[in-house]
Structure formats: C-alpha cells, structure tokens
Amino acid sequence: MGSGRNVAVFGAYGHTGRFVVAELRERGYVPLLLGRDQDKLLALVEAHPGLEARQASVDDPASLDRALNGAAAVINCAGPFATTAAPLVEAALRAGIPYVDVAAEIEANVDTFAHFAERARAAGTVVVPAMAFYGGLGDLLVTTAMGDWTAADEAHIAYGLSSWHPTTGTLASGVVSGQRRSGRRVRYTGGRLEYHDDALPTLEWPFPAPLGPQSVIGEFTMADVVTIPSHLAVPEVRTYMTAKAAADLSAPDASAPAAVDERGRSAQTFVVDVLVRSGDKERRAVAAGQDIYAISAPLAVEAVDRILTGRTRTTGVASAGAVFDAPDFLRALSSHLSLHVPLDTRG
Numbered sequence: 001m002g003s004g005r006n007v008a009v010f011g012a013y014g015h016t017g018r019f020v021v022a023e024l025r026e027r028g029y030v031p032l033l034l035g036r037d038q039d040k041l042l043a044l045v046e047a048h049p050g051l052e053a054r055q056a057s058v059d060d061p062a063s064l065d066r067a068l069n070g071a072a073a074v075i076n077c078a079g080p081f082a083t084t085a086a087p088l089v090e091a092a093l094r095a096g097i098p099y100v101d102v103a104a105e106i107e108a109n110v111d112t113f114a115h116f117a118e119r120a121r122a123a124g125t126v127v128v129p130a131m132a133f134y135g136g137l138g139d140l141l142v143t144t145a146m147g148d149w150t151a152a153d154e155a156h157i158a159y160g161l162s163s164w165h166p167t168t169g170t171l172a173s174g175v176v177s178g179q180r181r182s183g184r185r186v187r188y189t190g191g192r193l194e195y196h197d198d199a200l201p202t203l204e205w206p207f208p209a210p211l212g213p214q215s216v217i218g219e220f221t222m223a224d225v226v227t228i229p230s231h232l233a234v235p236e237v238r239t240y241m242t243a244k245a246a247a248d249l250s251a252p253d254a255s256a257p258a259a260v261d262e263r264g265r266s267a268q269t270f271v272v273d274v275l276v277r278s279g280d281k282e283r284r285a286v287a288a289g290q291d292i293y294a295i296s297a298p299l300a301v302e303a304v305d306r307i308l309t310g311r312t313r314t315t316g317v318a319s320a321g322a323v324f325d326a327p328d329f330l331r332a333l334s335s336h337l338s339l340h341v342p343l344d345t346r347g
C-alpha cells in the first residue's frame with residue numbers, strides 16, 4: 001500500500017509532466033514516474049534520484065494496474081488524450097483513485113464526461129479533465145466572476161499570450177483534434193458545440209493594463225467550452241487568442257519552449273481576461289503569469305491536493321469550477337498567478 005503521498009504521473013518525462021513532477025515534490029508528494037518509454041523514464045530518474053519509475057502502456061491494462069499500485073491519485077500528462085485518457089481513467093477506476101488530466105482536446109474532454117460520468121459517480125471518486133491552463137483556469141475564473149449568478153448570457157475568455165512556442169504534444173494533440181473534426185472548426189453557441197467552416201474573425205480585445213488592447217482571433221475555441229458549460233448555465237462561451245500567439249502556433253517552423261529561469265519556465269507571459277455578461281450587467285476576472293505549460297503544474301497539483309484532503313464539492317467527472325471552491329483555489333495559486341478578481345459579486 002502507498003503512503004497516501006504517492007501520486008502517479010503518466011507522461012512524467014514530457015514537458016508538462018516534468019513541471020508536474022517538480023511541483024509534486026515541492027508540495028511534499030512523492031511522484032511515481034510513469035510512461036511508455038523505459039529509457040526516457042530512466043533518464044528522468046537521473047534528474048530525480050530515489051524516485052520510482054514504472055513503465056506502462058495504454059494498450060496494456062495490466063501494466064497500468066501495476067503502475068498505479070500504491071498511488072493515491074494519478075495525473076495524466078500524456079497527450080494526445082484521445083489515446084491516453086480513457087485507458088487511464090479506466091485504470092484509475094479499477095484502482096479506486098482520483099484521476100486528473102491536463103487535456104486541452106475538446107473532443108477527448110467531451111468523451112471523458114460522456115463515458116465516465118456515471119461510473120465515476122457510482123465509485124464515489126472524482127475525475128477532473130482539463131485541469132490545466134486551458135480548460136481549468138478559464139473555468140475557475142468564470143466561476144469566480146459569476147459569483148452568486150447561477151446563469152449568464154455569455155462568457156468570454158480572452159487569452160493574451162505574448163508568444164506560443166508549442167511542444168510536440170501540443171502539436172500532436174492539435175492534429176488529432178483536427179482529424180476528429182474532419183478539418184472543421186468548432187464553437188460553443190446556443191448551448192452546444194457547433195461544427196462549421198466559417199473563417200475566424202479578427203477583432204480587438206481590451207485587455208486590462210499593462211497589456212492593453214490587442215488583436216485577437218475570435219472563436220479560437222479551447223477546452224473552456226467543455227469545462228464551463230459542464231456546470232454553469234451559459235449558452236454562449238467564446239474564447240479568443242492574441243493573433244501573434246495564434247500565428248506562432250501555426251507557423252511551419254514553430255519552435256519548442258526554451259527555459260529562461262531555474263524552474264524551467266519560458267519567457268512567455270499570459271493574461272487570461274474573463275468577462276461574463278447577464279443582461280446589461282458584466283463581471284470580470286483576470287489572471288496573469290508566466291508560461292502556460294509551467295502554470296499547468298500548480299493547477300493540477302493543487303487539484304490533487306484538494307481532492308486528497310477532502311476539499312471537494314462533488315464526485316464523478318467534473319471540471320475545476322464544479323469540484324472546487326473556485327475563488328479559494330485561485331487564491332491558493334497567488335504565488336504563481338497575479339489575480340484581479342471581484343471582491344464582491346453579490347447583487
């Protein structure tokens with residue numbers, strides 16, 4: 001049996017997995033290093049002497065069961081999640097432990113809700129998809145901005161990224177999602193996902209100072225269109241991306257993020273500006289920080305910590321805003337995020 005502090009990280013040697021491993025250690029957890037490639041696992045152990053590595057494959061359920069033995073929870077950082085999420089959720093359910101992933105793939109996130117909601121609830125466990133920069137942070141901000149509103153007409157999530165140097169995993173996930181959509185685009189309108197071929201609009205988004213107004217691509221649809229409507233009555237959820245970062249992502253010579261500090265973070269900065277509208281009333285919440293991959297680690301690890309210490313509001317498959325006390329969660333990340341959230345959202 002495990003100590004209750006063992007947390008398995010599948011895809012531990014990936015770019016995001018490494019941030020998650022480091023964050024778990026900082027928080028006093030003992031990461032179990034899981035992945036499909038034994039050599040890459042051994043190389044990671046060299047950077048973390050004393051940690052245990054366990055090779056496991058999504059094609060081999062018994063290997064996943066062995067890998068999760070003694071783990072109190074699992075964080076899945078291996079994408080594309082269209083391939084990895086379901087086998088890992090199945091293994092977590094067999095082990096009776098909570099599952100958290102960082103998936104930013106809309107269709108894979110929808111699948112996790114659709115396929116596992118009842119079984120996870122029946123098992124009394126919690127499965128949290130998209131517990132990362134995309135999906136999780138926007139949901140926490142929208143939930144916080146909503147305050148005592150139980151419904152809103154619209155939620156807008158504008159991503160002000162200074163640049164976007166994507167990892168191999170991000171690009172691979174984009175390809176898989178594109179294939180699943182047959183090359184079509186997706187948006188969330190009228191209370192459902194809508195696939196279309198319309199050109200994406202370019203507009204100006206009024207980010208707060210010091211970033212200020214920026215050219216953004218509208219309907220640059222991210223995982224927030226799954227996480228937010230999963231628990232909030234908002235029929236229009238729209239996401240926007242700074243045009244510069246969108247261009248970086250699709251550049252044929254897109255380069256991987258380069259570390260500029262001792263924590264391995266890149267120089268990329270972000271502002272996530274959230275606006276919810278109900279009738280003629282608007283509420284806003286903003287978070288700013290450095291490196292969208294690095295920030296995903298405290299988001300996922302804070303989620304696991306809250307689950308393992310009983311600070312949850314529901315069981316089953318649920319997004320960050322549904323499972324956790326959203327304002328409290330955001331406050332707990334104050335050393336990683338600069339926050340401007342409403343002090344009073346009543347009335």
Ligand SMILES: NC(=O)c1ccc[n+]([C@@H]2O[C@H](COP(=O)([O-])OP(=O)(O)OC[C@H]3O[C@@H](n4cnc5c(N)ncnc54)[C@H](OP(=O)(O)O)[C@@H]3O)[C@@H](O)[C@H]2O)c1
Nearest residue numbers: 011014015016078079102104132133134167168169170173
């Ligand atoms: N929601 C968000 O904001 C957010 C934030 C960060 C990351 N992500 C997502 O997380 C995923 C990983 O990103 P990353 O930046 O860490 O990329 P990365 O550095 O390229 O790492 C990808 C990891 O996934 C593993 N992997 C891929 N397919 C696998 C499979 N079929 N079985 C087992 N392992 C597999 C890779 O292992 P091998 O080396 O053996 O292939 C590697 O460990 C991507 O899907 C990315 O979009 C989302």
